[in-house]
Amino acid sequence: MSASPALQYDAIVVGSGPSGATAALLLSRSGWRVAIVEKAAFPRRKVCGEFVSATTWPLLDALGVGDELRGQAGPVVRRVGVFARTSMVTAPMPATGNGVEGGRAVSRESLDAVLLCRAVAAGATLWQPWTVATFESGAGRHACTIEHRERGERIVLEAPVIVAAHGSWDRGPLPTQPLRSAVAASDLLGFKARFQGGTLENDLMALLAFPGGYGGMVNTGAARVSLSCCIRRDHLDAARARHPGRTAGEAVLAHIFEHCDGVRAVLATASGDGQWLGAGPIRPGIHDFGRDGVFAVGNAAAEAHPIVAEGISIAIQSAALLAETLGCFSAAASAPVALAVAHARYQRLWRRNFTPRMRASALYARMFMRPLSTRLAVVSMQVFPSMLRIGAAWSGKSRQLQLHLNAPLGDDA
Numbered sequence: 001m002s003a004s005p006a007l008q009y010d011a012i013v014v015g016s017g018p019s020g021a022t023a024a025l026l027l028s029r030s031g032w033r034v035a036i037v038e039k040a041a042f043p044r045r046k047v048c049g050e051f052v053s054a055t056t057w058p059l060l061d062a063l064g065v066g067d068e069l070r071g072q073a074g075p076v077v078r079r080v081g082v083f084a085r086t087s088m089v090t091a092p093m094p095a096t097g098n099g100v101e102g103g104r105a106v107s108r109e110s111l112d113a114v115l116l117c118r119a120v121a122a123g124a125t126l127w128q129p130w131t132v133a134t135f136e137s138g139a140g141r142h143a144c145t146i147e148h149r150e151r152g153e154r155i156v157l158e159a160p161v162i163v164a165a166h167g168s169w170d171r172g173p174l175p176t177q178p179l180r181s182a183v184a185a186s187d188l189l190g191f192k193a194r195f196q197g198g199t200l201e202n203d204l205m206a207l208l209a210f211p212g213g214y215g216g217m218v219n220t221g222a223a224r225v226s227l228s229c230c231i232r233r234d235h236l237d238a239a240r241a242r243h244p245g246r247t248a249g250e251a252v253l254a255h256i257f258e259h260c261d262g263v264r265a266v267l268a269t270a271s272g273d274g275q276w277l278g279a280g281p282i283r284p285g286i287h288d289f290g291r292d293g294v295f296a297v298g299n300a301a302a303e304a305h306p307i308v309a310e311g312i313s314i315a316i317q318s319a320a321l322l323a324e325t326l327g328c329f330s331a332a333a334s335a336p337v338a339l340a341v342a343h344a345r346y347q348r349l350w351r352r353n354f355t356p357r358m359r360a361s362a363l364y365a366r367m368f369m370r371p372l373s374t375r376l377a378v379v380s381m382q383v384f385p386s387m388l389r390i391g392a393a394w395s396g397k398s399r400q401l402q403l404h405l406n407a408p409l410g411d412d413a
C-alpha cells in the first residue's frame with residue numbers, strides 16, 4: 001500500500017458501465033460518499049448491440065438522463081424479428097404496460113458517458129482512467145489500491161461497501177472477478193460493428209440465427225445499424241479458414257452472410273462505420289453476488305446470453321435494486337450485520353426479477369445456434385406468429401422491475 005493515508009468513502013464502485021454509474025448515481029443521491037473507479041477513458045466503444053428495452057426507459061427518466069439519451073438514440077423499436085437462412089419472421093413487441101412505446105438503441109459511447117456524468121453531478125467522486133489494482137479486506141473495511149497507469153501513481157481508497165460493477169470479462173483483484181480459464185472450442189466470442197446506409201426497417205430489431213452462434217441488428221443513433229453477435233470459437237476458426245486474409249470480424253460477417261439472407265439484404269448497400277470490435281469469451285450464467293460488504297451488480301453478478309438483448313437493462317435494474325436495498329440503511333449504519341441483511345435481501349430480489357430472463361436467454365441461445373432447432377422454431381413462428389411475441393415477453397421485454405423493499409425478509413422469496 002502507498003504511504004499516504006487512505007481516502008475514506010461510504011462505498012467504492014468498481015467499473016462505470018451502466019451498472020456502476022447507476023449505482024454510484026443512486027447511492028450519491030441517498031447521501032452516501034461514493035468513489036467510482038473506471039479504468040477506461042470515455043467515450044469508449046464496447047462490444048454490445050446497444051438496445052435498451054422499453055422497461056428500462058422509465059428508470060432512465062428517474063435517473064434524469066432519459067430525455068438526453070432519447071435525443072441520441074435510434075428510432076423506437078416496435079417489432080421483433082428472426083432472420084434465419086432464407087426466412088424473415090416478424091411480430092410486434094409485447095406491450096410493457098408502462099406507457100413507453102418501445103425500446104431504443106443508444107450507442108455505448110453516449111449511454112455510459114451520460115450516466116457517469118450524472119453520477120458525478122449527484123456527488124460521486126470519479127477516478128478515471130484509474131484501475132483497481134489490489135484489494136484487501138479487514139475489520140469491516142475494504143481497501144482498494146487504484147493505479148493511474150500512464151502516470152505511474154497509486155492511491156488507496158477505503159470503504160465498508162464495495163459495488164463490484166466490473167463486468168464479467170476483466171480479470172482483476174476483486175473476489176468477484178473471473179479467473180483465467182482454459183481455451184475451449186465452445187467459448188462464445190463477442191463481435192460488434194456499425195454500418196451506415198443499411199436498410200433495416202426503423203421499428204425492427206432482428207435476431208440472427210446461424211450455425212455456432214446468434215446475433216442481433218437494430219438501428220442505433222445517427223442513422224447507423226448496429227450488428228452484434230456471439231460465435232463459438234470452433235465456428236470462428238472454421239470461418240477464418242474459409243475466408244483467409246480477412247479479419248476475425250470480417251470472417252464472422254461472411255459466415256453470417258452465408259447463413260442469413262436477411263442480413264445480406266439489409267447490408268447490401270451499407271458501408272462499415274469504424275472497425276469491428278471483438279471481446280470475450282462471454283460467461284453466461286449467474287456468477288457471484290459477493291459477500292461481506294461486496295455487492296456484485298450487472299454482468300459481474302450474472303451474464304444473460306446477449307441473444308435477448310437484456311444485459312444493459314439487467315445492469316441498470318440490478319444496480320437500482322441494490323441502491324434501493326442499501327438505501328434502507330444509512331451510510332453510517334453499514335455494520336456487518338446490516339450488510340448481511342442487505343445482502344440476503346438483494347439476492348432474493350435479484351433472483352425474483354432476473355432468473356426468468358436468464359433461463360429464457362439460455363434456452364433461446366441453445367435453440368438458435370443449431371440449424372435443426374432453428375428451422376423447427378422458425379416454421380412454428382411462421383404458423384403461429386404470436387410465439388415470437390410470447391418469446392420476447394419471456395425474455396423480459398415486458399417485465400417491470402419489482403422492488404417490494406418494504407416486505408419482510410421472509411416475503412421476498
Ligand SMILES: Cc1cc2nc3c(=O)[nH]c(=O)nc-3n(C[C@H](O)[C@H](O)[C@H](O)COP(=O)(O)OP(=O)(O)OC[C@H]3O[C@@H](n4cnc5c(N)ncnc54)[C@H](O)[C@@H]3O)c2cc1C
Pocket residue numbers: 014015016017018019020037038039040047048049050051052053130131132133165166167168170172173190191192216228229230282297298299300306309310311312313314315
Ligand atoms: C455481442 C453482445 C451484444 C450485446 N447486445 C446487447 C444489447 O443489445 N442490449 C443489451 O441490453 N445488452 C447487450 N449486451 C450485454 C451488455 O453489453 C452487458 O450486459 C452490459 O455491458 C453490462 O453492463 P455492466 O455495467 O455490468 O458491465 P460493463 O458494461 O462491462 O462495464 C464494466 C466496466 O468496468 C470497468 N472495469 C473492469 N475492471 C476494472 C478495474 N479493475 N478497475 C476499474 N474499472 C474496471 C471496465 O472498463 C468497464 O467499463 C451484449 C453483449 C454482447 C457480448
